[in-house]
Amino acid sequence: MLHVKVFTFSPIQENTYVLYNDAGKALIIDPGCYASAEQETLKNFLKDTGLTPVQLLNTHCHLDHVFGNDWVHKTYGLELYIHPNEEQILAFAPLSGEKWGMPFINYSGPLHFLHPGDKVFLDEDELSILFTPGHSPGSICFYCEKQGFIIGGDVLFYQSIGRTDLPMGSHQTLLHSIREELFTLPDPVIVHPGHGRPTRIGHEKEFNPFLI
Secondary structure: OOEEEEEEEOOOOEEEEEEEOOOOEEEEEOOOOOOHHHHHHHHHHHHHOOOEEEEEEOOOOOHHHHOOHHHHHHHHOOOEEEOHHHHHHHHHHHHHHHHOOOOOOOOOOOEEEOOOOOEEEEOOEEEEEEEOOOOOOOOEEEEEOOOOEEEEEOOEEOOEEOOOOOOOOOHHHHHHHHHHHHOOOOOOOEEEEOOOOOEEHHHHHHHOOOOO
16 A cells, blocks of 8 residues: 655745655655755655655656755665656756756756656556646656556646646646546546645546636
8 A cells, every 4th residue: 555645845835745655665756855954854754654765756857846856866876767758857957946046956867767658666556657748748647546546746736737838838738638648537536736735536627727
């Protein structure tokens, strides 16, 4: 069984996720820890809970979701897994940081690529890769079918959707991704987004003003 722990980090209020099992293995998804105190918060949780991080994943590579990649890599020796379309977004992230007055050290280690239909395993538990571009050209969601939840990045929010005015964003592509990849999932599926509170697929089908 997977447990989901969320931290809200940085002035951008990004949701960082730790998924872990009862054997003490953990996945780190979108580490947005910017300040050293935030890094310590994440590190202390992993230590106090007795967790060993085994994989580093990004839903996409906008700056607020990658602030902590380099720190996780150096601290735990993990290499980064992303969709190939996000490689250029990752490379651009430090310039975005300078623009917004939030400089940071970018991840520069080896990259591993995830594609639609791939699986991420944590022992017997698995996450399916859903390709959901629009907010970013290589946005992916991690879907745990067995437990009925998604780690969704900035694709779908509680009664909202991801912004599409950033470089290589596309409003129509995002709407298509949500309708074809997410709204085809069961209504009870929980969406853990990159910002804000969780929601459910069924709720967004009925109440999301961007998709009604």
